[in-house]
Amino acid sequence: MSLDRETREHLVATIRRFVDERLIPAEAAVAEADAIPPDIIEDMRALGLFGLTIPEEYGGLGLNMSDEVAMIFEIGRAAPAFRSIFATNVGIGSQGIVFDGTPEQKAAYLPRLAAGDLIGSFALTEPDAGSDAGSVRTTAVRDGDSYILNGTKRYITNGPIAGVFTVMARTDQSQPGARGVSAFIVDAGTPGLSTGKPEKKMGQQGAHVCDVIFEDCRVPASALIGGVEGVGFKTAMKVLDKGRLNIAATCVGLAERIIDDMMDYAVTRKQFGKPIADFQMLQVMFADSRAEAYAGRTMVEDAARRRDAGENIAVLASCAKMYASEMVGRVADRNVQVHGGAGYIREYRAEQLYRDARLFRIYEGTTQIQQGIIAKAMAADARRRAGL
Numbered sequence: 001m002s003l004d005r006e007t008r009e010h011l012v013a014t015i016r017r018f019v020d021e022r023l024i025p026a027e028a029a030v031a032e033a034d035a036i037p038p039d040i041i042e043d044m045r046a047l048g049l050f051g052l053t054i055p056e057e058y059g060g061l062g063l064n065m066s067d068e069v070a071m072i073f074e075i076g077r078a079a080p081a082f083r084s085i086f087a088t089n090v091g092i093g094s095q096g097i098v099f100d101g102t103p104e105q106k107a108a109y110l111p112r113l114a115a116g117d118l119i120g121s122f123a124l125t126e127p128d129a130g131s132d133a134g135s136v137r138t139t140a141v142r143d144g145d146s147y148i149l150n151g152t153k154r155y156i157t158n159g160p161i162a163g164v165f166t167v168m169a170r171t172d173q174s175q176p177g178a179r180g181v182s183a184f185i186v187d188a189g190t191p192g193l194s195t196g197k198p199e200k201k202m203g204q205q206g207a208h209v210c211d212v213i214f215e216d217c218r219v220p221a222s223a224l225i226g227g228v229e230g231v232g233f234k235t236a237m238k239v240l241d242k243g244r245l246n247i248a249a250t251c252v253g254l255a256e257r258i259i260d261d262m263m264d265y266a267v268t269r270k271q272f273g274k275p276i277a278d279f280q281m282l283q284v285m286f287a288d289s290r291a292e293a294y295a296g297r298t299m300v301e302d303a304a305r306r307r308d309a310g311e312n313i314a315v316l317a318s319c320a321k322m323y324a325s326e327m328v329g330r331v332a333d334r335n336v337q338v339h340g341g342a343g344y345i346r347e348y349r350a351e352q353l354y355r356d357a358r359l360f361r362i363y364e365g366t367t368q369i370q371q372g373i374i375a376k377a378m379a380a381d382a383r384r385r386a387g388l
């Protein structure tokens with residue numbers, strides 16, 4: 001669904017207010033406690049944030065990509081731990097079901113995911129299958145009307161609190177690559193499924209990742225997404241195409257917020273008798289940051305528009321994710337520099353956002369994986385042009 005202009009502006013303004021009045025003031029406490037207060041999560045539910053991308057017939061807002069990124073630019077301005085709690089429901093934890101689920105699977109899970117009553121999580125990565133996502137070793141062996149899952153998934157976002165997992169597991173042992181992989185919907189309470197202890201991370205305190213372990217975990221055959229074996233890798237890639245654009249929008253939002261922080265500091269902090277904003281060496285950092293954030297925003301908006309128009313945006317999503325995640329890293333680094341000694345001190349947000357931003361260059365596909373996707377497509381185009 002495409003929102004009319006007035007509704008979209010109203011929603012953007014509402015989220016902006018929520019971020020400014022509720023989330024940003026709570027950042028320090030959330031980082032300290034490594035937890036998001038329940039009342040904030042309740043407000044997120046009331047705002048519909050868990051269901052931004054889930055179709056209206058299942059209780060979500062059913063936003064198209066352009067409207068989604070408009071909301072995410074705003075949410076991105078808060079410390080990333082806040083988005084993490086609902087981001088899997090908006091992205092990788094729900095979209096496999098939205099894209100490829102059967103009507104029964106959609107009806108069983110999407111309404112609760114949209115309402116935020118159930119947290120969805122995406123279990124692809126394994127100890128020995130990170131960037132090489134097609135090499136998953138977790139197995140799903142058919143046994144009558146069931147599949148039996150065995151294996152370990154690693155660094156699973158929202159793993160400790162998820163109620164349901166989209167799990168990529170190998171159903172065809174004779175196919176070592178992507179074609180042997182299928183996607184399953186597995187409830188957290190299923191016997192044989194357990195979670196490890198939450199990892200201690202560099203940043204994004206308040207968001208949690210852990211191992212998800214399957215030991216003879218029996219799920220009904222109806223848990224196979226779409227009821228089709230061997231297409232789970234493609235489901236995962238389609239989910240990631242969209243997820244990468246969402247991450248890019250988050251990076252743009254965070255960069256814009258950091259730029260505001262940087263300038264607020266630079267116009268008030270005085271050295272050598274004048275605000276440090278007036279020093280040309282710092283002005284280079286401000287201007288580069290502003291131009292790069294604008295470039296990131298423009299890329300995200302263009303890719304979103306094209307996706308809404310029906311184009312395959314896999315390469316554009318990789319371009320946007322790569323650029324925006326690297327860009328926010330540079331901006332966060334400059335912000336620490338502009339803050340000088342204060343940039344290294346916990347009390348100021350600069351050091352936290354610097355650590356928080358680091359993850360964006362890694363998850364949902366590292367920068368190097370995005371470069372590989374982009375370059376492979378460029379070579380394929382060139383070969384086609386050359387008739388090779």
Ligand code: COS
Nearest residue numbers: 124125131132133134178234237238241314363364365369
């Ligand atoms: N949409 C739909 N299908 C896709 C696709 C996409 N974006 N990308 C690949 N596919 C399909 C291919 O068309 C191919 O299908 P066929 O077998 O029918 O030809 C199949 O999937 C395998 O594709 P490919 O050969 O390109 O797979 P690779 O094993 O070479 O892996 C990369 C490709 C590296 C791009 C993939 O493994 C990847 O994205 N890795 C990073 C994983 C990641 O982001 N992890 C983060 C975890 S979630 S936080």
